[in-house]
Amino acid sequence: MDGMSASSDQSASLASALQRGALFAANCPSRTVFKHVTSLWGVLVLIVLLAGTHRFSEIRRKVNGVSEKMLAQTLQNLEADGFVLRKVYPVVPPHVEYTLTALGEETARHVNALAELIERSYPQIAALQNAQQASESASR
Amino acid sequence: MDGMSASSDQSASLASALQRGALFAANCPSRTVFKHVTSLWGVLVLIVLLAGTHRFSEIRRKVNGVSEKMLAQTLQNLEADGFVLRKVYPVVPPHVEYTLTALGEETARHVNALAELIERSYPQIAALQNAQQASESASR
DNA sequence: GTAAGTACGTACAAAAAGGTTAGTGTGATG
DNA sequence: CATCACACTAACCTTTTTGTACGTACTTAC
Numbered sequence: 458m459d460g461m462s463a464s465s466d467q468s469a470s471l472a473s474a475l476q477r478g479a480l481f482a483a484n485c486p487s488r489t490v491f492k493h494v495t496s497l498w499g500v501l502v503l504i505v506l507l508a509g510t511h512r513f514s515e516i517r518r519k520v521n522g523v524s525e526k527m528l529a530q531t532l533q534n535l536e537a538d539g540f541v542l543r544k545v546y547p548v549v550p551p552h553v554e555y556t557l558t559a560l561g562e563e564t565a566r567h568v569n570a571l572a573e574l575i576e577r578s579y580p581q582i583a584a585l586q587n588a589q590q591a592s593e594s595a596s597r
Numbered sequence: 598m599d600g601m602s603a604s605s606d607q608s609a610s611l612a613s614a615l616q617r618g619a620l621f622a623a624n625c626p627s628r629t630v631f632k633h634v635t636s637l638w639g640v641l642v643l644i645v646l647l648a649g650t651h652r653f654s655e656i657r658r659k660v661n662g663v664s665e666k667m668l669a670q671t672l673q674n675l676e677a678d679g680f681v682l683r684k685v686y687p688v689v690p691p692h693v694e695y696t697l698t699a700l701g702e703e704t705a706r707h708v709n710a711l712a713e714l715i716e717r718s719y720p721q722i723a724a725l726q727n728a729q730q731a732s733e734s735a736s737r
Numbered sequence: 738g739t740a741a742g743t744a745c746g747t748a749c750a751a752a753a754a755g756g757t758t759a760g761t762g763t764g765a766t767g
Numbered sequence: 768c769a770t771c772a773c774a775c776t777a778a779c780c781t782t783t784t785t786g787t788a789c790g791t792a793c794t795t796a797c
Contacts, residue, residue, distance in 0.1 A: 479719070480712055481641060483662035487719040488637060491712065495635035496754095497628060501621060513774055522623035524756060529775060539725045549763050551774045560718055567714060571707040572620055572631065578700055579619070579627040585679045636784095653744050664786060669745055689793055691744045 490538050494564055498523050498531040503557070503565035504572060506541060510556040540564055630678050634704055638663050638671040643697070643705035644712060646681060650696045680704055 479485040493499050501520045505511060511519070517528050532555060535541045540561035546552040557565055575582075619625040633639050641660040645651060651659070657668050672695060675681045680701035686692040697705055715722075 480644075480716055481659065481661055486723065487716055490719060490722055491640070491715050492637060494711075494715065495637075495640065497632060497635075500631070500635065504620075514772080519621065521621055525775070526757090526777095527755065530755095537726060537729065539722050545774095550765080550772070551763095553774060560721070564711070564714060567707065567711040571634075571704070571711065574704060574707060575631050575634065576620055576627055579630060581700070582630055582678050583626065586677060589677060654742080665745070666747090666787085667785065670785095685744095690742070690795080691793090693744060 493531075493534040493538055494540065494568060496531070498527050499535060500568050500572060502528070502531055502535065503540065503561065503568050506555060506557045507562070507565045507569055510554050513553055513555070516555065535561070633671075633674040633678055634680065634708060636671070638667050639675060640708050640712060642668070642671055642675065643680065643701065643708050646695060646697045647702070647705045647709055650694050653693055653695070656695065675701070 479487050480491060494503065498520065501523070502516060505516055505519045513528070513532070516532075517523060517525065520528070523531075532541060532543070536543050536555075539558055542556045542558050542561075544554045544556070546554070619627050620631060634643065638660065641663070642656060645656050645659045653668070653672070656672075657663060657665065660668070663671075672681060672683070676683050676695075679698055682696045682698055682701075684694045684696070686694075
């Protein structure tokens with residue numbers, strides 16, 4: 458899928474940019490969806506749900522550091538975008554279950570792969586950052 | 598005021614959750630790296646650079662809507678994390694080129710796959726959202 | 738000589754994200 | 768009988784992120 462040289466013509470690059478999708482358009486609604494799934498909490502929720510159906514507080518316990526407010530908001534976004542399914546059991550202590558939809562599962566797998574890649578390469582990244590800091594302070 | 602006791606109590610559940618990485622730990626540095634690559638501008642820059650080496654203003658023209666400041670910041674982050682390589686030609690009108698590193702290319706491919714998935718499924722998502730809005734206003 | 742382009746840095750303002758606290762209503766647990 | 772757990776919501780406040788405007792040092796084009 459290469460063959461596209463770095464073109465300097467603006468209309469050509471714009472056309473190719475828009476061909477591949479709307480994400481490159483300035484005020485495009487799919488950017489919002491994208492932010493939902495790539496936000497830190499969105500990512501972690503998706504990965505947790507990849508392991509199966511969870512209740513609200515189960516997710517909260519697994520995703521360390523998320524507040525109830527943020528978790529609720531994240532789940533609402535993911536539900537509205539069709540990534541997770543929310544099932545409410547009308548019992549007296551509330552019981553709500555969250556499950557990935559088919560689209561959510563596919564998305565979560567991509568997200569998980571990306572997360573795993575970054576986690577695996579993090580030691581290397583950290584080493585690089587230390588080296589850069591060292592050379593910076595040496596040049597000063 | 599909780600969470601500090603987590604280091605001993607939740608360590609068991611943390612261990613299982615964290616087996617595949619540190620992203621689930623509350624204040625883990627790899628979350629920062631993750632945010633760099635999954636931020637909207639980070640994503641779009643990575644995808645643009647997947648097509649090859651670009652100059653600063655070439656990227657700026659392709660990523661519609663990004664300000665110079667944000668683009669500079671994004672590129673600095675991606676460079677510090679080892680995803681992009683910055684090459685400066687010390688000529689009088691400044692000339693700087695940005696290229697993906699090997700790690701950056703692998704990351705960008707993942708990111709691109711995720712972006713393409715979301716773009717492809719966006720029509721479906723938008724339809725769902727319209728349907729949900731319709732049913733909401735009907736129930737009122 | 739005036740304007741535009743290049744690759745940023747900086748100061749300030751606006752906006753968004755996120756945290757904290759409190760509250761809901763019942764039911765089980767101590 | 769008091770507290771906790773559940774699954775949130777609302778109000779309020781702080782922190783972080785992002786945008787805007789401007790400056791730089793120089794060159795090329797008009």
